[in-house]
Amino acid sequence: MELPKEYDYNAIEEKWMDTWQDSMYYFDQNSQKPGFIIDTPPPYPTGNFHIGNALNWCYIDFVARYKRMRGYNVMFPEGWDCHGLPTEVKVEELHGITKSQVSREEFRRLCIELTTKNIERMRNSLRRLGFSIDWSNEYITMEPEYFGKTQRSFVQMYANGRIYQQNHPVNWCPRCETAIAFAEVEYDSRETVLNYLNFDELKIATTRPELLAACVAVAVNPDDERYRDFVNTEIKVPVFGHKVRVIADKSVDPAFGTGVVMICTFGDKQDVRWWVDHGLPLRRALDKTGKMTAIAGKYAGMSTEECKKTIIEDMKIAGTLYRQEKLDQNVGLCWRCKTPIEILSERQWFVRIISDEILNTANEVAWVPDYMKVRLENWTGTMEWDWCISRQRIFATPIPAWYCTKCGRAKVAKEEWLPLDPTQVQPPEPCECGFSGFKGEEDVLDTWMDSSISALHVCGWLSNRNLLLPAQLRPQGYDIIRTWAFYTILRSKALLNIKPWETILLNGMVLGEDGHKMSKSRNNFVVPEEVIKKHGADAFRQWAAIGGTTGSDIIFSWKDVVAGSRFLQKLWSIFRFSLPHLSDEPAPFTPVDLWLLSKLNRLVKDATEKMDAYQFDETFKAIRGFAWEILADNYIELAKSRLYGEGKGKKAAQYTLFITMETLTRLLAPFLPYFSEEVHSYLNQGSVHLQAWPEVDGSLINEEAEAMGEQIKEIAAAIRRYKSGNGIALNAPLNGIELYSSITDASDIAGAANTEIRLKTGTPDIEVVPVEIRPNMKNLGKTYRSKARPIAEAFKDVDPVPAGSENIEIEVEGEVLTIDPSCFTVIKEMHVKGKAVDILAVGNATIVISR
Ligand SMILES: [Zn+2]
Numbered sequence: 001m002e003l004p005k006e007y008d009y010n011a012i013e014e015k016w017m018d019t020w021q022d023s024m025y026y027f028d029q030n031s032q033k034p035g036f037i038i039d040t041p042p043p044y045p046t047g048n049f050h051i052g053n054a055l056n057w058c059y060i061d062f063v064a065r066y067k068r069m070r071g072y073n074v075m076f077p078e079g080w081d082c083h084g085l086p087t088e089v090k091v092e093e094l095h096g097i098t099k100s101q102v103s104r105e106e107f108r109r110l111c112i113e114l115t116t117k118n119i120e121r122m123r124n125s126l127r128r129l130g131f132s133i134d135w136s137n138e139y140i141t142m143e144p145e146y147f148g149k150t151q152r153s154f155v156q157m158y159a160n161g162r163i164y165q166q167n168h169p170v171n172w173c174p175r176c177e178t179a180i181a182f183a184e185v186e187y188d189s190r191e192t193v194l195n196y197l198n199f200d201e202l203k204i205a206t207t208r209p210e211l212l213a214a215c216v217a218v219a220v221n222p223d224d225e226r227y228r229d230f231v232n233t234e235i236k237v238p239v240f241g242h243k244v245r246v247i248a249d250k251s252v253d254p255a256f257g258t259g260v261v262m263i264c265t266f267g268d269k270q271d272v273r274w275w276v277d278h279g280l281p282l283r284r285a286l287d288k289t290g291k292m293t294a295i296a297g298k299y300a301g302m303s304t305e306e307c308k309k310t311i312i313e314d315m316k317i318a319g320t321l322y323r324q325e326k327l328d329q330n331v332g333l334c335w336r337c338k339t340p341i342e343i344l345s346e347r348q349w350f351v352r353i354i355s356d357e358i359l360n361t362a363n364e365v366a367w368v369p370d371y372m373k374v375r376l377e378n379w380t381g382t383m384e385w386d387w388c389i390s391r392q393r394i395f396a397t398p399i400p401a402w403y404c405t406k407c408g409r410a411k412v413a414k415e416e417w418l419p420l421d422p423t424q425v426q427p428p429e430p431c432e433c434g435f436s437g438f439k440g441e442e443d444v445l446d447t448w449m450d451s452s453i454s455a456l457h458v459c460g461w462l463s464n465r466n467l468l469l470p471a472q473l474r475p476q477g478y479d480i481i482r483t484w485a486f487y488t489i490l491r492s493k494a495l496l497n498i499k500p501w502e503t504i505l506l507n508g509m510v511l512g513e514d515g516h517k518m519s520k521s522r523n524n525f526v527v528p529e530e531v532i533k534k535h536g537a538d539a540f541r542q543w544a545a546i547g548g549t550t551g552s553d554i555i556f557s558w559k560d561v562v563a564g565s566r567f568l569q570k571l572w573s574i575f576r577f578s579l580p581h582l583s584d585e586p587a588p589f590t591p592v593d594l595w596l597l598s599k600l601n602r603l604v605k606d607a608t609e610k611m612d613a614y615q616f617d618e619t620f621k622a623i624r625g626f627a628w629e630i631l632a633d634n635y636i637e638l639a640k641s642r643l644y645g646e647g648k649g650k651k652a653a654q655y656t657l658f659i660t661m662e663t664l665t666r667l668l669a670p671f672l673p674y675f676s677e678e679v680h681s682y683l684n685q686g687s688v689h690l691q692a693w694p695e696v697d698g699s700l701i702n703e704e705a706e707a708m709g710e711q712i713k714e715i716a717a718a719i720r721r722y723k724s725g726n727g728i729a730l731n732a733p734l735n736g737i738e739l740y741s742s743i744t745d746a747s748d749i750a751g752a753a754n755t756e757i758r759l760k761t762g763t764p765d766i767e768v769v770p771v772e773i774r775p776n777m778k779n780l781g782k783t784y785r786s787k788a789r790p791i792a793e794a795f796k797d798v799d800p801v802p803a804g805s806e807n808i809e810i811e812v813e814g815e816v817l818t819i820d821p822s823c824f825t826v827i828k829e830m831h832v833k834g835k836a837v838d839i840l841a842v843g844n845a846t847i848v849i850s851r
Pocket residue numbers: 173174175176177334335336337338339
């Protein structure tokens with residue numbers, strides 16, 4: 001069978017994509033094999049599977065395919081994390097509406113419609129990239145089957161005291177009009193102005209004069225002599241005139257501003273701390289849309305910006321503001337819209353964070369790479385208050401609770417009532433007070449409440465299957481350690497008191513070719529589809545494999561992709577050459593075969609260890625090096641003559657090549673699913689992806705065989721260099737070669753040199769024979785002038801052997817001259833058994849080439 005010269009990745013990849021059955025990758029609930037469940041990240045259905053996702057999925061697929069071949073019952077599920085703000089914003093954009101212009105049900109319907117369409121598009125990308133996803137375990141968080149579990153998790157955690165409702169300050173985005181969690185606050189440095197105010201008898205400096213109406217205290221450091229007499233007195237707030245207490249607190253920095261700070265509800269997190277520690281009253285100066293409230297008097301209804309501008313002008317005129325200076329400040333922004341956040345006290349639902357529990361559980365999980373655990377440790381304990389899980393939005397899992405319209409009590413649903421939307425249905429039983437009128441909770445859950453039970457869901461929690469928690473692997477980006485990893489550990493412990501996974505595998509971020517974060521504005525943005533179109537999925541996957549070590553950021557590189565497609569072509573050429581020569585019939589191996597098989601088994605051993613350690617780059621580089629250098633450049637070159645010939649070594653070479661190609665195909669299967677399947681289809685029945693990972697045959701790993709093979713390889717290379725150095729065509733035969741070495745089978749050297757080789761032991765008897773006296777014209781000319789030429793002529797008649805390198809006596813034109821050795825060179829030849837030869841030394845072998 002003649003294979004086409006060019007590897008047509010497009011036709012081959014599409015052929016297999018259409019041939020493969022989904023059921024090949026189904027997790028088998030009844031299997032006796034050890035399970036390997038992967039808690040795949042559910043991507044956000046934006047419609048585009050971005051390159052960072054693609055990198056992560058490549059890692060997951062390498063592991064899934066490898067583990068399957070190692071005999072595990074693998075689950076590689078695909079989830080979709082549907083809910084949340086980005087979809088709402090997109091729907092508003094697409095339909096030119098705001099969420100309040102249509103009914104909640106209609107708005108939800110539009111969100112579901114968009115999400116469904118986007119998921120379908122992304123499924124196609126996943127298939128095209130060749131991921132071995134278990135589609136029978138797909139989950140979509142907006143579907144009742146999933147969000148019903150989110151609701152049940154809420155109910156269970158409410159019952160065990162891990163969820164509670166409270167009026168408490170929370171981070172608030174005035175543009176999105178919702179509470180957000182600490183993990184959703186991004187920080188950015190901005191320049192602001194520090195305003196110095198005459199504050200009754202004191203002077204204070206503040207960056208937020210617009211919150212003066214919300215001032216509830218003034219604080220000084222207890223050790224600050226300047227203000228000792230003011231502690232516990234009351235002073236009057238400028239502009240608004242209400243009185244506040246002066247309190248002493250060690251955390252006030254006497255060196256900042258005037259050493260006196262104004263405490264507002266709430267300018268920042270520090271205000272919240274003081275407010276709690278000193279039991280201060282609450283004054284709400286901002287509403288949920290970021291507008292000033294009635295207590296702001298004449299400023300009511302203004303935005304914070306407007307209020308700030310106006311009140312500063314007013315205070316300047318009144319002489320209250322006496323100085324301003326610039327100040328750099330870290331400002332918290334909404335992750336979604338980058339609006340500066342405010343801190344508002346609202347009734348919200350919270351999940352209790354128990355830091356020790358999270359840290360202890362993190363220690364029970366293996367982190368790959370291990371240094372990533374520090375990120376979780378650093379984050380844990382930085383939050384000022386518990387996880388706020390209620391959101392004032394629409395497209396999310398409804399909080400299953402109602403409020404009694406008579407007594408106001410909150411009623412949380414029972415598990416058996418779920419799933420439900422409390423704005424659509426009433427509870428089937430009355431309130432504790434006996435009344436049966438309820439208002440459904442309109443707040444919805446933080447979308448991390450859905451995704452943080454992904455591990456529980458895929459492991460069979462709340463299903464009729466066995467609970468298989470912990471999952472074996474959580475693959476994810478390091479950018480969501482403080483959210484997804486943190487919340488999943490928290491929830492798994494709170495609900496089932498068990499760690500969610502055995503191992504967490506972190507991937508880095510993908511940077512553009514210029515080394516910067518990919519963005520459309522930088523023009524360094526690449527989508528996986530574009531890469532696949534130009535070079536195919538297998539080339540893309542090679543970039544993912546070798547782009548960097550797991551956990552490190554990796555730069556997207558077209559060069560790596562192109563190198564990947566070249567390697568595919570190289571592999572294809574190797575296979576195309578090999579195919580007519582393959583035979584699965586065993587035959588006695590030659591030293592070169594044993595050398596290759598030893599290297600091959602070493603590769604299998606190495607690749608297995610590296611795959612177990614999630615070192616994809618190292619594994620792939622080792623396989624590539626073997627295929628390219630050892631197999632193609634050396635073995636095939638050496639064994640070619642046997643393969644084309646009819647000698648006894650032919651069968652051994654055919655069998656060796658078969659074993660090697662077949663093993664290589666299985667080693668490549670996790671990385672290059674399409675290519676390996678194509679090659680495998682010529683070698684064996686069934687899919688390569690249902691075969692076992694190669695086993696190491698330890699009896700074939702043999703250092704002596706390797707040393708022998710290396711020597712043969714080097715001898716063949718030395719002869720090749722000899723030919724090209726002497727202007728002899730590489731395939732031209734030499735007059736004869738004698739090889740003095742411990743090599744017992746030189747058939748491949750003979751084949752490569754196209755010359756008969758006589759094997760000898762010991763060392764050759766080399767005679768060095770002077771054969772010619774060659775004049776050194778420069779020195780001859782200097783000394784003998786016009787006689788130089790006749791002298792040179794006369795050298796031809798001198799017997800070089802006795803002449804040696806002494807002075808030569810020579811008769812020229814009747815005159816006897818004594819010629820100094822600086823005037824000639826004695827040319828010597830090497831002779832073995834009286835014949836002229838060239839000698840090449842390779843290690844302890846000597847190659848004698850007849851001239
Ligand atoms: Zn926002």
